[in-house]
Amino acid sequence: MFVSNSKQNKEEMLAKIGVSSFEELVKQVPAQLRTKEFGMEPALNEQELIRHSKELAAKNKKLLNFAGGGAYEHFIPSALSQIVNRGEFLTAYTPYQAEASQGTLQAIYEFQSSICALFDMEATNASMYEAATALAEAVNACVKASRKTKVLLAQALNPDYVQTVKTYFKHAGVSFDTVNCTNGQLDLNDLKAKLTADVACVAVANPNYYGCVEKMHEISQAVHDAKSHFIAVVEPLSLGVLAAPGEYNADIAVAEAQSLGTPLNYGGPFLGVFACNKEFLRHIPGRICGITKDTKGQRAFVLTLQAREQHIRRERASSNICSNEALCALSATIYMALLGPQGMKEVAEINLENAHILAEKISQTAGFKLKYNTPFFNEFVVECPKPAEEIIGKLAAKDILAGISLGGNDMLICATETKTAADLDAFVKELAEVSK
Amino acid sequence: MNKAEESKYMESHEWVHADGDIATVGISDHAQHEISDIVFVELPRVGDKVTKGERCAVVESVKAASDIYSPVSGEVVEVNTKVSDEPSLVNQSAQEEGWFFKVKMSDKTELDSLMNYDQYTAKNK
Numbered sequence: 001m002f003v004s005n006s007k008q009n010k011e012e013m014l015a016k017i018g019v020s021s022f023e024e025l026v027k028q029v030p031a032q033l034r035t036k037e038f039g040m041e042p043a044l045n046e047q048e049l050i051r052h053s054k055e056l057a058a059k060n061k062k063l064l065n066f067a068g069g070g071a072y073e074h075f076i077p078s079a080l081s082q083i084v085n086r087g088e089f090l091t092a093y094t095p096y097q098a099e100a101s102q103g104t105l106q107a108i109y110e111f112q113s114s115i116c117a118l119f120d121m122e123a124t125n126a127s128m129y130e131a132a133t134a135l136a137e138a139v140n141a142c143v144k145a146s147r148k149t150k151v152l153l154a155q156a157l158n159p160d161y162v163q164t165v166k167t168y169f170k171h172a173g174v175s176f177d178t179v180n181c182t183n184g185q186l187d188l189n190d191l192k193a194k195l196t197a198d199v200a201c202v203a204v205a206n207p208n209y210y211g212c213v214e215k216m217h218e219i220s221q222a223v224h225d226a227k228s229h230f231i232a233v234v235e236p237l238s239l240g241v242l243a244a245p246g247e248y249n250a251d252i253a254v255a256e257a258q259s260l261g262t263p264l265n266y267g268g269p270f271l272g273v274f275a276c277n278k279e280f281l282r283h284i285p286g287r288i289c290g291i292t293k294d295t296k297g298q299r300a301f302v303l304t305l306q307a308r309e310q311h312i313r314r315e316r317a318s319s320n321i322c323s324n325e326a327l328c329a330l331s332a333t334i335y336m337a338l339l340g341p342q343g344m345k346e347v348a349e350i351n352l353e354n355a356h357i358l359a360e361k362i363s364q365t366a367g368f369k370l371k372y373n374t375p376f377f378n379e380f381v382v383e384c385p386k387p388a389e390e391i392i393g394k395l396a397a398k399d400i401l402a403g404i405s406l407g408g409n410d411m412l413i414c415a416t417e418t419k420t421a422a423d424l425d426a427f428v429k430e431l432a433e434v435s436k
Numbered sequence: 437m438n439k440a441e442e443s444k445y446m447e448s449h450e451w452v453h454a455d456g457d458i459a460t461v462g463i464s465d466h467a468q469h470e471i472s473d474i475v476f477v478e479l480p481r482v483g484d485k486v487t488k489g490e491r492c493a494v495v496e497s498v499k500a501a502s503d504i505y506s507p508v509s510g511e512v513v514e515v516n517t518k519v520s521d522e523p524s525l526v527n528q529s530a531q532e533e534g535w536f537f538k539v540k541m542s543d544k545t546e547l548d549s550l551m552n553y554d555q556y557t558a559k560n561k
Binding site (some may be wrong): 282312313316 | 460476494500501503
């Protein structure tokens with residue numbers, strides 16, 4: 001709880017410093033910058049503030065949600081919030097002092113272990129902010145390790161991730177090329193044609209932004225044949241049914257792990273994952289937790305490989321990331337522990353089933369057509385009889401978020417395990433109505 | 437004279453031992469003692485061109501990551517993989533087994549401006 005300084009506290013501090021007043025302390029600051037009016041309303045007391053907040057919150061509309069595109073609505077078991085909201089976890093600080101942070105560090109270690117098991121990769125860090133910067137860091141690691149300056153990005157990557165990656169490297173002497181898509185999947189011939197000797201890495205998402213499943217084994221082979229590095233961008237929950245990045249020899253796997261126990265939260269905080277093979281261990285950005293023994297031979301958790309980080313390497317560090325998303329990572333760990341391998345598989349299967357039932361129903365609705373004839377996980381693209389924006393607008397009035405417009409008449413629709421048969425039918429009924 | 441006594445030294449504690457055209461480079465026993473337990477050495481690659489006085493490697497100890505500067509210019513012809521596998525070798529035998537890399541020198545006269553063993557030892561008393 002924040003407790004502000006009392007008048008007495010302030011007087012004691014000023015006296016100790018040796019100034020007569022706060023104004024004298026800040027006299028170096030130009031007068032016109034010192035006192036500003038911010039035009040704020042008078043402060044509210046706790047009761048008034050709660051009432052005001054409730055009035056604002058009441059303006060929210062909860063829509064029946066069929067939008068995905070990198071942020072997914074999933075059911076979060078109640079046990080999760082009970083654990084993650086415990087004060088010891090909720091207010092714990094960054095674990096730089098190992099002897100005072102064993103709980104936090106063990107949680108991070110469990111997160112890392114769970115991710116390595118789920119992704120079938122050898123190493124991972126304590127998490128990243130979200131998938132976009134995790135992908136940028138993966139590209140960074142490949143560029144630094146290979147000393148090559150060309151990067152290939154699949155056309156079907158989340159456009160937000162691509163924009164972030166390109167911003168990261170804007171002045172870093174790295175050039176980008178796009179690998180085209182055919183029928184919703186990466187064009188292998190286009191990939192092979194573009195895999196010149198100067199390509200540091202290739203990044204492909206699975207499922208991709210269109211929801212389609214990619215031929216990751218073949219793509220990985222082609223990339224390695226060309227002596228380049230393969231970055232897989234994966235959806236963690238889909239690993240209940242899809243091959244894990246380790247199975248197709250991805251060098252680095254990144255992900256948005258919001259789908260593992262973090263609510264949509266109006267866009268954040270989310271949870272980035274960066275997993276890789278031992279070859280990249282010293283190129284991993286951010287925090288890594290390790291396990292060791294203390295002077296009494298007891299098991300102890302510590303932050304390790306810290307000499308990579310900027311507080312030691314300064315400008316020679318490969319990345320400026322020195323943080324993680326501890327609480328979201330804890331949520332993901334609890335989620336994976338509560339579900340276990342069997343539960344993860346079952347949830348993924350329900351997602352797969354719901355999306356396929358919905359896709360079938362929509363494709364049988366007059367005017368609607370599935371755009372790609374390609375396997376998909378829990379999202380798919382539909383060609384609508386009218387502009388997608390228009391349909392989304394009309395359905396919002398019926399408390400349904402129909403999907404994401406991909407431009408023109410194309411819409412990206414998602415169905416997770418949160419949708420019942422009745423939900424699917426209600427949605428399809430409204431879609432039919434709006435297309436008349 | 438032993439190898440340490442035959443070597444030339446930089447102010448930044450690198451030693452170089454020349455054998456014909458080939459110069460072997462490492463860090464001094466004094467340096468390994470100062471930086472404490474070494475956990476990783478990032479070596480240059482065979483084929484890399486190095487320039488006298490420029491950064492070419494990194495030594496990571498439990499305390500810090502320190503840049504290593506090349507005492508001579510030329511091309512890296514060999515790196516000591518034993519030091520990659522077992523970094524503590526540098527602490528144990530900095531000026532013998534714990535060498536970092538060998539350079540085919542492009543200009544042997546660059547050695548002339550370096551300190552000899554007596555000068556280096558005197559400076560670090």
